[in-house]
Amino acid sequence: MSDATVFVVDDDASVRDALSLLISLKGLRASVFASAEAFLAVYQKSWRGCLLTDLKMSGMSGLELQTQLQERGVSLPVVVLTAHGDVNTTRTALKNGAVDFLEKPVDDDVLMDVLLNAIRIDEERYQAVETRVELTQRLERLTPRERAVLDLLADGLQHRDIAERLSISPRTVEVYKARMMEKLQCRSLADVVRIGTQARAGKG
Incomplete structure (x- = not known):
């Protein structure tokens, strides 16, 4: 997990700072963005880890960010964190590929467990792709x-x-x-x- 980063997208500066501090104290790298648009503008396919995004933000919402990632073929695992959760929104987020949906305030240990699981999923996906590429090269x-x-x-x-x-x-x-x-x-x-x-x- 040495290359893993938690990419935090939230339009609330205090939330970004708190999440970044928590993630860093737990031994992971954090990279923060004030909007979904800011994240998409600089996203690179080589990025590894997971995405932690707020649901309701000024500009593009967390669900809209998920849709954009799907359309771009981005497989980075997504965790949605929100103070405005409901059954329909949760269902939509999970249907769009979110690995988990958490409501604020969230327990620090619960959040870290979810983030570590998302990073593990990313690692498994990455290894599966590497294995397929290697197999293809051998078959050729x-x-x-x-x-x-x-x-x-x-x-x-x-x-x-x-x-x-x-x-x-x-x-x-x-x-x-x-x-x-x-x-x-x-x-x-x-x-x-x-x-x-x-x-x-x-x-x-």
Whole structure:
């Protein structure tokens, strides 16, 4: 979590200062913004952590900020903090992807638990993307025939069946399999099946 930052968006300066101080005292980095517009104007895709936004602000509201983030494909987890909560607003915020909805005043420990959970979600999303990118790079090293062998092994076919399917000899299947496993850095058939299954899911 060394790169994680809590991005605080609130039009009340006293609230921004209090939240920034609390977050810093708990060992996290905080970056504050006086409006949703100010946050969007400087947002960068490389930012990691979570967004803590007020609901009702002058200018763009917290819900409108959520919508803007969705339209831009921003996956930064959002926590909504407000003194004006109601069932419909809460439902809308959660439907728009907020990981939590808290009402002011909020207990410091509860807030930090929610923020740490949001940061954990961001880390999991980031790692999942990194894993997909790495898998894609490995798969791109395969020849069409090696990829075909991978797919058929993932389907559970034996070497003899694969040979018949591809009109090659079982020995040639072994050669393609060995090359494919080396390129994918697979140590076992289980690794091959796992990667083949992930690759097929990625196609979908």
